[in-house]
Amino acid sequence: MKLEKDDLILLYRNMVRTRKLDELTIKGLQEGKVLSFYHSGQGSEGLAVGSAACLRKDDYLWGHHRGHGIGYLIGKGLDGKAFLAEHYGKVTGSCLGISGFHFAEPEYGALGAAGTIGSQFPISLGWGLAAKKTGKQQVVLACFGDGGSNRGTLHEAFNLAAVWKLPIVWLCDNNGMAQYTPIKDTYPKDDIADLAGGYNMPGVVVDGMDIMAVYEAVEAAVDRARAGGGPSLIEAKTARYRSHSEGSPDVSHTVTRSEAEIAELKKRDPIETFKIKLLKQGVLTEEMVDQINKEADEEIIETEKFSLDSPPPEPSILNKLIYAE
Amino acid sequence: MKQTVYLMAINEALEEEIKRDEKVFIIGENVQQGTFGVTSGLVQKFGTERVMDTPLAETAVAGAAIGAAMAGFRPVADMMFADFIYIAGDEIMLKAAKWHFMHGGKVNVPVVIMAAMGGGMKIGAEHSMCPEALIMHTPGLKLAVPSTPYDAKGLLKTAIRDNNPVIFFYNKGLLGLPGEIPEEEYLIPFGQADIKREGSDVTVVAISRMVHMALEVAEKLKDKVSVEVVDPRTLEPLDIDTIVESVKKTGRVVIVDEDNRRCGVTAEISAQIFETAFDYLDAPVQRVAAADMPIAAGFLEDYVLPQPKDIEDAIERVMA
Amino acid sequence: MKLEKDQLVKFYSLMVRTRKLDNLMIEALNSGRMAGFYHAGPGEEAVGIGACTFNMRDDDYLYPHHRSHAIGFTLARGISPKGWVCRHFDKNPGEVEGPTAEERGIFGISGTIGGGFPLSLGWGITAKKNGKNQAVLSFFGDGASGRGTLHESMNMAAIWKLPIVWICENNQFGQFMPIKDAFAREDIADIAAGYNMPSAVVDGQDVLAVHEAVEVAVQKARAGDGPSLIECKTYRMRGHAEGVPDVDHVDPRSEKDKEAWRKRDPIVLFKENLIKQRILTAEEVSKIDKEADDEVAELDKYQQECPVMVPSDASILDVFLYAE
Numbered sequence: 001m002k003l004e005k006d007d008l009i010l011l012y013r014n015m016v017r018t019r020k021l022d023e024l025t026i027k028g029l030q031e032g033k034v035l036s037f038y039h040s041g042q043g044s045e046g047l048a049v050g051s052a053a054c055l056r057k058d059d060y061l062w063g064h065h066r067g068h069g070i071g072y073l074i075g076k077g078l079d080g081k082a083f084l085a086e087h088y089g090k091v092t093g094s095c096l097g098i099s100g101f102h103f104a105e106p107e108y109g110a111l112g113a114a115g116t117i118g119s120q121f122p123i124s125l126g127w128g129l130a131a132k133k134t135g136k137q138q139v140v141l142a143c144f145g146d147g148g149s150n151r152g153t154l155h156e157a158f159n160l161a162a163v164w165k166l167p168i169v170w171l172c173d174n175n176g177m178a179q180y181t182p183i184k185d186t187y188p189k190d191d192i193a194d195l196a197g198g199y200n201m202p203g204v205v206v207d208g209m210d211i212m213a214v215y216e217a218v219e220a221a222v223d224r225a226r227a228g229g230g231p232s233l234i235e236a237k238t239a240r241y242r243s244h245s246e247g248s249p250d251v252s253h254t255v256t257r258s259e260a261e262i263a264e265l266k267k268r269d270p271i272e273t274f275k276i277k278l279l280k281q282g283v284l285t286e287e288m289v290d291q292i293n294k295e296a297d298e299e300i301i302e303t304e305k306f307s308l309d310s311p312p313p314e315p316s317i318l319n320k321l322i323y324a325e
Numbered sequence: 326m327k328q329t330v331y332l333m334a335i336n337e338a339l340e341e342e343i344k345r346d347e348k349v350f351i352i353g354e355n356v357q358q359g360t361f362g363v364t365s366g367l368v369q370k371f372g373t374e375r376v377m378d379t380p381l382a383e384t385a386v387a388g389a390a391i392g393a394a395m396a397g398f399r400p401v402a403d404m405m406f407a408d409f410i411y412i413a414g415d416e417i418m419l420k421a422a423k424w425h426f427m428h429g430g431k432v433n434v435p436v437v438i439m440a441a442m443g444g445g446m447k448i449g450a451e452h453s454m455c456p457e458a459l460i461m462h463t464p465g466l467k468l469a470v471p472s473t474p475y476d477a478k479g480l481l482k483t484a485i486r487d488n489n490p491v492i493f494f495y496n497k498g499l500l501g502l503p504g505e506i507p508e509e510e511y512l513i514p515f516g517q518a519d520i521k522r523e524g525s526d527v528t529v530v531a532i533s534r535m536v537h538m539a540l541e542v543a544e545k546l547k548d549k550v551s552v553e554v555v556d557p558r559t560l561e562p563l564d565i566d567t568i569v570e571s572v573k574k575t576g577r578v579v580i581v582d583e584d585n586r587r588c589g590v591t592a593e594i595s596a597q598i599f600e601t602a603f604d605y606l607d608a609p610v611q612r613v614a615a616a617d618m619p620i621a622a623g624f625l626e627d628y629v630l631p632q633p634k635d636i637e638d639a640i641e642r643v644m645a
Numbered sequence: 646m647k648l649e650k651d652q653l654v655k656f657y658s659l660m661v662r663t664r665k666l667d668n669l670m671i672e673a674l675n676s677g678r679m680a681g682f683y684h685a686g687p688g689e690e691a692v693g694i695g696a697c698t699f700n701m702r703d704d705d706y707l708y709p710h711h712r713s714h715a716i717g718f719t720l721a722r723g724i725s726p727k728g729w730v731c732r733h734f735d736k737n738p739g740e741v742e743g744p745t746a747e748e749r750g751i752f753g754i755s756g757t758i759g760g761g762f763p764l765s766l767g768w769g770i771t772a773k774k775n776g777k778n779q780a781v782l783s784f785f786g787d788g789a790s791g792r793g794t795l796h797e798s799m800n801m802a803a804i805w806k807l808p809i810v811w812i813c814e815n816n817q818f819g820q821f822m823p824i825k826d827a828f829a830r831e832d833i834a835d836i837a838a839g840y841n842m843p844s845a846v847v848d849g850q851d852v853l854a855v856h857e858a859v860e861v862a863v864q865k866a867r868a869g870d871g872p873s874l875i876e877c878k879t880y881r882m883r884g885h886a887e888g889v890p891d892v893d894h895v896d897p898r899s900e901k902d903k904e905a906w907r908k909r910d911p912i913v914l915f916k917e918n919l920i921k922q923r924i925l926t927a928e929e930v931s932k933i934d935k936e937a938d939d940e941v942a943e944l945d946k947y948q949q950e951c952p953v954m955v956p957s958d959a960s961i962l963d964v965f966l967y968a969e
Contacts (some may be wrong), residue, residue, distance in 0.1 A: 350774075352770075372775065380797070380800060380801060380804070382797035382800070384793065384794055385762075385763045385766055385797030388760075388764055388767060388797075389763055389766040389767040389770055389801070390767060391767060392763060392764035392766060392770075393767035394763060395767070396706060396752070396768050396772075397771060398770075398774065399786070400767075414793075415757050416760075419762060420755065424753055425965060425966070425968055426965040426966050428752070429965060432747065434968075435968070447942075472743050482954075488967075489968050599903065
């Protein structure tokens, strides 16, 4: 599907919103308002927003843990209120304020997030099985990082998704770092996409900092999955601008990543590069960019206020949550 | 004696054992940097062959350590969060625990699986567990749960020298806890409880971080009731004799642990006390443990995990 | 390395002895004089024997797999079969001469399929750290190829260039599940490319082909060039375990397929080859067969004379719970 002017502007807007929400969450953690962890997603907004834009609302989504998956949900149409409120431990949060940094928005096909990296593989496999059995041409967008790619669950799920021809798009956000460990020490080849061959599944590598490249690759894989063609693997090369989690050291093994190294990564910034492209194409003007940023700032203020004003959950809810009715 | 903190005591134990025995190495995700600091700084001293960073693959981390243990090494695998040992269930519960027994005593598995347990950081259901009962329930695994820098160092050194698989749970909530340790080398044998505070009215058996909570309560109540705090230090082997001796003296007992209440460590210790010291009890055993639900993150963590007030109430109940 | 005549004869003799011991177990279980499980492996002898007999040093590590309860591996490693036979009949073999399994780098077989991958990884680390050019031969079936432990272990072995030869004995059935419904590709060996690891597919009915492929991989491993994956195509002639239905999902397995594979019996193929090449005469072959029959009869008699393995004092079990 060719994207219209408005679609392109929306992609840009959603990346800006994702970045600002990320900055707000970092601020919240530094101020002690975010109660648990935050794993910033700066550098992967193009991948999140661009891939989620290919989905229907009833498609399943496992956004991986950079930015705690919010970029994908914003790309799918959600705002940041329930996300931030959850991080603030408030009852208006996505999970009533008791999940910390995990996140579930079943209405948007996001049935949960895990504390164990690699658990997305078998669970997404189950969603793919459900999608196939339901017969409504839903697809699953299952995201993982280069760190997650080392888990054995990948193999079990990739194999069965291929054997059963399930409608799953496996999307690897390869930002080159798994907590403190660089990809060169965790995988013997340059491209994780090369794993696809072992499962008779297409595997492509895209520039994850280029939202249009992401969109096109994911769209092709989603179309294939909806048509019954089975799973695909897309590896997006992205960047992680910040440390693994806020407050933890930004090191590769034990060596601090240099400012020059980070500055180099930021030259490929998905938001900046897309903005320049759209300005050049005349899709955006400087005034429109300012307006989009201003609106995003206003939204952030509102989001923060919403979370601050919300109450924490009552302890009495806990007992009701152990078993479903 | 010298001053240190809990995580440095663990770090020192690792350093001394790596130096002492060339068969010892550390393996795990990000152990070179050290997620919780317990392994930090060792790679600079001993190199990457002795402190091995791995891909994110908990099953293989545990399995590789267990395999190398059978073949003559003494690996220490760090699983990062204790919750993650579930990912390596086959390797830890079925291989490490059983292969010595299953093979008629012909194979030894001298591995240490260590991981950070415990709440207090409000980081939710999959990062806060104390899965002690899971290990204590599995024959063939030893389990150390140190509460102080002194215990942490002495028990870890013993764990590394043990010819059996030992699960060593250090507590996230105690990492910065100060304490004294001897300048010279020392070991603490497994199966020896430590009386952390002497008292005469009520015995509080407390584990890991809960020891400090119990001591805090004991101090608070000292004018009204004399509380004895017993720290088992290892749950397998469990020094039930010291606990029973204390119960014989006080006639009243409260057991405090951060794992779930149902089928938990408190249930097991309670059953053993009823079996062996029933006649000495002046009141039914009281238990303080985590509520039987996943651990809530955020503000409600405190409602799931034991709090000082819960211990106080339990003491009041046995004294009534 | 070209094999000498006596080595070829040894291959034949090992395969025949393995087959006959397998038959003993099948007979004993089906006649009710032996209890428990037995997972027979007639027709698959060439894989373990071809791989292990002349490619391994005494101090190498081996993870066998569960077909024929690893008797082929046991014999190939020069371990007496007395213990193996007695265990199946719940008898105490007493002191058995020769090396133990542990002394030949065999620490056990996992009760969970796929459990061998991470343990072998650990032995690979051990071998590398020991610095004595030891190698690890780690076997798995097509059934285990779906386990995630494969991915974690093969990936890490490749990153660290560990001296491991992963050998898949693809007999095309994981319990009742045909491999075509369980694995996404024709060749399991194809997954090796994802780990930058050399791989080969060989005819698992040809003991020499297996030997040669593994020889190359073991040399690579000892030279520090890292792991390899070898897939041996073979066929499971019997049910998953004795006494369970021999079905493909729910349907009986095709007699036509079985017949085609029976014609490719590794022992028959190798025997014909030896006779054709005038390495053995038909009489010499008969003599080897007869010796194997006698050995098996001896072993059966031996186990009958051994005491039943019921400890008079169950406390020996406590002794096994923890090492000293």
